[in-house]
Every structure is written in structure tokens, then in C-alpha cells.
């Protein structure tokens with residue numbers, strides 16, 4: 246009897262070993278920073294971490310990305326791929342900290358930075374800007390000179406920017422006029438899919454690429470009517486972002502399994518109000534994202 250039980254236990258362990266890993270067809274998203282240029286302890290600069298098949302992909306690297314990655318328990322050296330939605334400073338101001346600190350923490354390769362036209366230039370100048378640090382650390386502490394740099398790669402039009410091991414990342418154009426080009430990204434792994442809007446006004450091209458997606462992470466901007474009347478510049482700012490009414494209409498067409506707001510840009514208006522306004526157009530699963538919120542995307546969407 247004892248032996249029979251041993252055989253059963255051993256076979257179960259063997260079968261578990263053969264079974265696909267738990268992360269197959271599963272994407273985990275961590276909202277590292279859900280903020281804007283506005284300095285905030287609650288909302289760091291825009292940055293979203295996507296994990297699929299044990300690999301990390303980072304989308305934008307705003308203020309404090311390094312801190313949030315550390316809070317999320319992600320080893321900095323494992324960040325090798327960064328995709329930029331556009332080159333507004335709030336989306337890239339954490340980049341030098343992340344690239345240098347992950348180098349110090351022995352990132353095994355140069356950092357691969359993909360983004361709109363201008364990304365290569367940004368990478369080259371960041372490498373130059375920290376040449377003194379490169380000298381000190383390679384001479385004094387023996388850090389690997391080959392892995393120091395950021396390798397910039399420009400994309401000027403929509404394209405598949407990563408396709409390996411069943412994971413596909415597609416850059417598509419959004420409308421952040423006059424910032425051109427500006428991209429959103431779609432990540433597919435098996436049946437699981439995620440779309441990140443980047444900064445955009447209401448975008449029909451985003452609708453095309455996001456239709457039926459599991460998780461849509463979308464920017465949001467809103468102001469109360471009094472502030473809007475007093476400050477004409479605010480109107481200009483809102484014109485290249487998406488209001489709750491527009492987002493609600495867009496979600497109703499896209500029908501994501503879940504929609505989450507990030508890049509939360511609010512002027513004299515609270516989160517409850519923007520949720521209420523959105524819900525009058527879209528009654529699906531909707532949340533305002535928070536820094537360090539994790540979202541599991543598989544057969545179901547799990548927030549934790």
C-alpha cells in the first residue's frame with residue numbers, strides 16, 4: 246500500500262512537471278506609474294510593466310520607475326526591453342536612472358529602447374551625457390563596458406516591434422497631435438491580449454487595434470467647467486487627451502473585458518466623477534488605475 250501511494254505521488258509530480266507552466270497564455274501587468282508631469286507621491290510618472298512567459302517588457306519610463314520596480318520586487322537587471330509611446334518628458338524622465346542603475350545591478354545586455362522617431366537620438370545623447378559615470382565605474386569597479394549603453398531604435402510607422410516565443414508586440418499610431426508619431430502598443434500572448442493607449446485624444450485607429458482586447462489601459466484627462474472657462478491653456482491640454490465621455494464611447498465600441506485608466510490628469514474633478522461619467526456610456530469592468538496595481542490577464546481578468 247505504501248509503495249502504491251509512493252508510485253501515485255511520484256507520477257503526479259512527474260505529470261505536474263510535464264504540464265505547461267502556469268504562466269502559459271497569461272499576461273501580468275503592473276502599473277508602475279499612473280501619473281503625468283505633475284509631481285505626486287501617489288502617482289509616479291507613466292510606466293507600465295508587462296510580464297509574459299517569464300519575460301519583462303516595460304512601456305515608458307517616467308519619474309520614479311526604478312523605485313516602483315523595486316517596490317514591485319522586479320530585479321532591475323531583468324529589464325532589457327523598453328518601448329516608448331512618445332517622447333514627452335513625463336514618459337522618459339526616469340530612463341537615465343533606470344538604464345544606469347540596472348547597469349550597476351549587472352544587466353547582462355545593453356538596454357534596448359524602441360520608440361518613435363527621435364528615440365535613437367535620445368539614446369545616443371543619454372549615453373554621452375553619462376560618459377563620466379561610465380569611465381568611473383568601468384575603471385574603479387570593473388563594471389562591464391559592453392552593457393552600459395542604451396541601444397535606440399526608431400519606429401516611424403505602425404509595425405510589429407517584437408515577435409518571439411509566441412509573444413507579439415505591435416506599435417500602432419494614436420492621435421496626440423502635435424506629437425507625431427505617437428504610439429499605442431498591443432501585446433498578444435496566446436489568447437491573452439493587452440492594449441496600452443499611450444497619450445492620445447479619441448483615436449479611431451486605437452479602436453481598430455483594440456477591438457475585443459482583454460485589457461485596455463487608457464489615458465484620461467478631465468477638468469471642471471469653471472477651471473476650463475478660466476484657463477484657456479487647459480482647453481489646449483485637454484484637446485490632445487481623452488475625456489471621460491470620449492473614453493466611455495470608445496470603450497463601448499472596443500468592448501474590452503476590462504478597462505483601466507492610467508495617466509490620470511485631473512483638474513478640480515475627482516475620480517468618482519470621471520468613473521460615473523464613463524459609466525453612463527460603458528457599463529463594463531472599469532477602474533481607475535493606481536501605482537503598483539497588478540492585473541492578471543488570462544481566462545479571466547484579476548485585479549490584485
Ligand SMILES: [Zn+2]
Pocket residue numbers: 281282291333335336444508
Ligand atoms: Zn504624458
Ligand SMILES: [Zn+2]
Pocket residue numbers: 331333421424444
Ligand atoms: Zn504626451
